[in-house]
Amino acid sequence: MSGPAGMFSRLTGFLTRVDAMVRKEFLQLMRDRVSFASMITIPLLQLVLFGYAINTTPRHLPTAVLAHENTSLTRSIMSAIQNTKYFTLSHLPKSEAEAEELMRSGAVLFVVEIPAGFERRARRGENPAMLVAADATDPVASGSAIATLQSLVETSVRRERFAEEGGPAGSGLEPAPPPFQIITHARYNPAAVTQLNIVPGLLGTILTMTMLIFTALSVTREIERGTMETLLAMPIRPVEIMLGKIAPYVMVGALQATMIVTAGVFLFHVPMIGSLGLLVVLTVLFILANLAIGYTFSTLAQNQLQAVQMAFMYFLPSILLSGFMFPFAGMPVWAQWLGETLPLTHYLRIVRGILLKGSTATDLSHDIAALAAIMLVAMFIAVRRFRQTLD
Amino acid sequence: MSEGPGGAPDYAIEVEGLSKTFGDRVVVHDLSMKVRRGQIYGFLGPNGSGKTTTIRMLCGLLTPDSGRGTCLGMNILTESREIRRHVGYMTQRFSLYADLSVRENLEFVARIYGMADPAGAARAAVDRLGLTGRDRQLAGSLSGGWKQRLALGVCILPAPQLLLLDEPTAGVDPKARREFWAQIHELAAEGLTVLVSTHYMDEAERCHEIAYIAYGDLLAQGTVDEVIAGAGLVTWSVTGGDPARLARELEATPGIEMVAPFGASVHVGSHDAAALEAAIAPFRARPELDWHRDAPTLEDVFIDLMSRSKDNFR
Numbered sequence: 063m064s065g066p067a068g069m070f071s072r073l074t075g076f077l078t079r080v081d082a083m084v085r086k087e088f089l090q091l092m093r094d095r096v097s098f099a100s101m102i103t104i105p106l107l108q109l110v111l112f113g114y115a116i117n118t119t120p121r122h123l124p125t126a127v128l129a130h131e132n133t134s135l136t137r138s139i140m141s142a143i144q145n146t147k148y149f150t151l152s153h154l155p156k157s158e159a160e161a162e163e164l165m166r167s168g169a170v171l172f173v174v175e176i177p178a179g180f181e182r183r184a185r186r187g188e189n190p191a192m193l194v195a196a197d198a199t200d201p202v203a204s205g206s207a208i209a210t211l212q213s214l215v216e217t218s219v220r221r222e223r224f225a226e227e228g229g230p231a232g233s234g235l236e237p238a239p240p241p242f243q244i245i246t247h248a249r250y251n252p253a254a255v256t257q258l259n260i261v262p263g264l265l266g267t268i269l270t271m272t273m274l275i276f277t278a279l280s281v282t283r284e285i286e287r288g289t290m291e292t293l294l295a296m297p298i299r300p301v302e303i304m305l306g307k308i309a310p311y312v313m314v315g316a317l318q319a320t321m322i323v324t325a326g327v328f329l330f331h332v333p334m335i336g337s338l339g340l341l342v343v344l345t346v347l348f349i350l351a352n353l354a355i356g357y358t359f360s361t362l363a364q365n366q367l368q369a370v371q372m373a374f375m376y377f378l379p380s381i382l383l384s385g386f387m388f389p390f391a392g393m394p395v396w397a398q399w400l401g402e403t404l405p406l407t408h409y410l411r412i413v414r415g416i417l418l419k420g421s422t423a424t425d426l427s428h429d430i431a432a433l434a435a436i437m438l439v440a441m442f443i444a445v446r447r448f449r450q451t452l453d
Numbered sequence: 454m455s456e457g458p459g460g461a462p463d464y465a466i467e468v469e470g471l472s473k474t475f476g477d478r479v480v481v482h483d484l485s486m487k488v489r490r491g492q493i494y495g496f497l498g499p500n501g502s503g504k505t506t507t508i509r510m511l512c513g514l515l516t517p518d519s520g521r522g523t524c525l526g527m528n529i530l531t532e533s534r535e536i537r538r539h540v541g542y543m544t545q546r547f548s549l550y551a552d553l554s555v556r557e558n559l560e561f562v563a564r565i566y567g568m569a570d571p572a573g574a575a576r577a578a579v580d581r582l583g584l585t586g587r588d589r590q591l592a593g594s595l596s597g598g599w600k601q602r603l604a605l606g607v608c609i610l611p612a613p614q615l616l617l618l619d620e621p622t623a624g625v626d627p628k629a630r631r632e633f634w635a636q637i638h639e640l641a642a643e644g645l646t647v648l649v650s651t652h653y654m655d656e657a658e659r660c661h662e663i664a665y666i667a668y669g670d671l672l673a674q675g676t677v678d679e680v681i682a683g684a685g686l687v688t689w690s691v692t693g694g695d696p697a698r699l700a701r702e703l704e705a706t707p708g709i710e711m712v713a714p715f716g717a718s719v720h721v722g723s724h725d726a727a728a729l730e731a732a733i734a735p736f737r738a739r740p741e742l743d744w745h746r747d748a749p750t751l752e753d754v755f756i757d758l759m760s761r762s763k764d765n766f767r
Contacts, residue, residue, distance in 0.1 A: 075567055078564060078567050079564070079565055079567070081564065082561055082564030082565045082571075083565075085560075085561070085564070086550070086553065086557075086561045089552075089553055089557055090550065090552050090553065093552045093553075094552070287548075287551065288544065288546045288547070288548040289548050289549065289550055290548075291514065291544050291548050292542070292544060292548040292549065292607075294514055295512055295513075295514060295537060295540070295542040295544075296537060296562070296565050296566070297534060297535075297537045297538045297565070297566065298565050451513070451514055451515055451516055452509060452514050452515055453515055453516055
């Protein structure tokens with residue numbers, strides 16, 4: 063068969079068979095109530111858990127101040143600490159031993175120790191040292207708090223100096239506790255609201271998890287149930303089987319993405335600065351890449367259990383190395399390279415870029431190309447690996 | 454290749470020297486067979502003798518290590534995709550989608566084969582199969598007999614020219630088996646070629662031709678009468694006395710190659726008529742025993758073939 067007529071009949075044959083697979087997969091999906099329900103509840107559950115429960119910029123951390131002098135600067139620092147939402151001034155120990163005890167028992171997470179003569183030396187511009195001891199067992203929690211504390215004390219010191227010297231803030235009177243203003247320079251997330259980072263990240267991880275597991279099971283399930291033998295004995299090509307199995311999940315993924323983005327915008331007030339259309343197109347690309355990888359696992363695994371194990375082995379580095387949990391730039395170079403091979407890494411940049419920064423396709427061209435390449439490689443392996451015979 | 458009157462080859466299946474090895478186990482060894490169009494061809498042999506492997510090689514599910522041949526005039530090595538379009542393969546294990554309904558399974562297959570009106574074809578098949586009223590039932594919840602009937606219905610839906618049925622009646626009750634065979638004969642009368650593997654002797658006797666395969670070797674081929682005659686087996690039947698004790702005694706007697714109790718009688722057989730007569734002479738002298746010469750059955754022949762092939766291999 064050749065010529066346009068032959069091409070056309072071959073194309074319709076191809077489409078008919080893919081359509082037959084899609085219909086079959088949809089029916090099976092709808093009939094598998096538990097799986098179908100989990101596709102809807104997993105995103106909701108994760109969104110609520112991560113969105114509401116997890117906050118990496120914690121509030122009201124118990125703090126003790128051990129002051130060896132009682133001056134206006136000390137009082138000023140103490141009220142500054144109290145005024146931020148980061149800290150709660152919970153204890154005023156009288157001795158170092160007492161402060162030590164508070165820290166060790168976990169009653170406080172921070173001890174601020176102001177040495178004697180601090181104010182005097184500060185006024186003389188001697189740059190006196192002040193000790194801040196932090197419970198760093200949870201570095202994420204303490205890290206941002208320490209940064210805040212530093213700028214807070216700096217502000218207090220500067221204010222006191224200006225006030226004494228009759229600078230812009232004062233008029234020679236005993237200075238009233240000033241209304242403190244702390245400037246933390248956090249771009250794109252000025253209030254350092256964790257949800258703005260977590261919700262777009264969740265979009266990527268939830269899609270990775272559900273898309274991967276459901277396609278990873280698809281081929282092995284047919285082999286385990288014996289239906290693969292019938293399927294292979296029929297005139298259908300591996301590519302047609304793959305496309306037919308992937309297509310229904312593109313729709314499931316799109317549904318999940320819609321749910322997460324809608325919840326993100328309305329519940330967590332995530333901004334949508336960039337183009338929604340671009341986000342939709344690239345989300346579909348990301349879904350396809352994950353489906354292709356899951357399908358590849360499905361052709362490599364001997365049974366469904368192995369397929370699930372492979373999916374989890376892939377899922378863990380995706381969470382850890384993609385920049386979802388830990389900052390990407392903080393990882394060693396080899397880990398960054400590993401991270402670059404994961405679709406989630408690129409998608410996180412894309413989704414955070416579009417939602418929070420208003421990035422355009424040109425800004426994201428590197429990540430788009432990487433996603434497309436990963437998808438094509440996975441599809442190629444899957445079709446090559448797919449056993450057309452039972453050999 | 455010989456051509457029939459309609460330009461189509463006389464043989465639906467024509468293979469030569471097919472071999473297949475899994476690891477170091479030879480599953481099919483140098484197998485050659487010819488199946489005429491419109492015939493019901495019985496494929497017999499003990500478990501693990503290579504029947505399923507041969508059927509899978511015929512429809513392109515397995516690649517032979519060596520050998521060549523044609524299926525419906527198409528090369529089994531290079532044209533397996535085209536062969537699949539015209540062959541209906543019914544697997545040994547039920548392998549339709551258990552979580553799809555009867556009609557959904559039929560529609561799926563109709564679509565894969567690109568039939569013009571899948572829904573209509575499925576409806577017609579449901580009526581033809583006598584599954585009307587059950588078409589919304591999930592295939593997995595059907596009883597064994599109905600599952601088998603549906604599986605056959607799915608096989609013949611795209612109007613194949615050749616049916617490959619792998620132990621289609623295993624675990625099916627006698628009534629359903631009889632109906633199944635009636636349908637097979639109807640299909641053959643319409644010109645369909647059927648290759649069917651089975652363990653049942655009564656089913657073998659319903660076939661136009663049979664082949665016996667054991668441990669990868671094809672040992673006998675032809676009509677039932679030809680296979681029996683070709684075995685060159687001489688058999689005697691004895692009644693009276695205690696059959697179980699008698700069978701033990703006969704087994705211990707040299708010159709008797711085969712002993713098989715059949716209810717109240719015992720069957721003995723050998724390829725050497727004279728040696729057999731000499732061996733049973735002392736038993737014939739016993740007054741309580743009633744001996745007479747009889748024709749060997751297909752089962753006698755198969756059991757003999759099986760025991761001899763075992764001797765050759767182990």
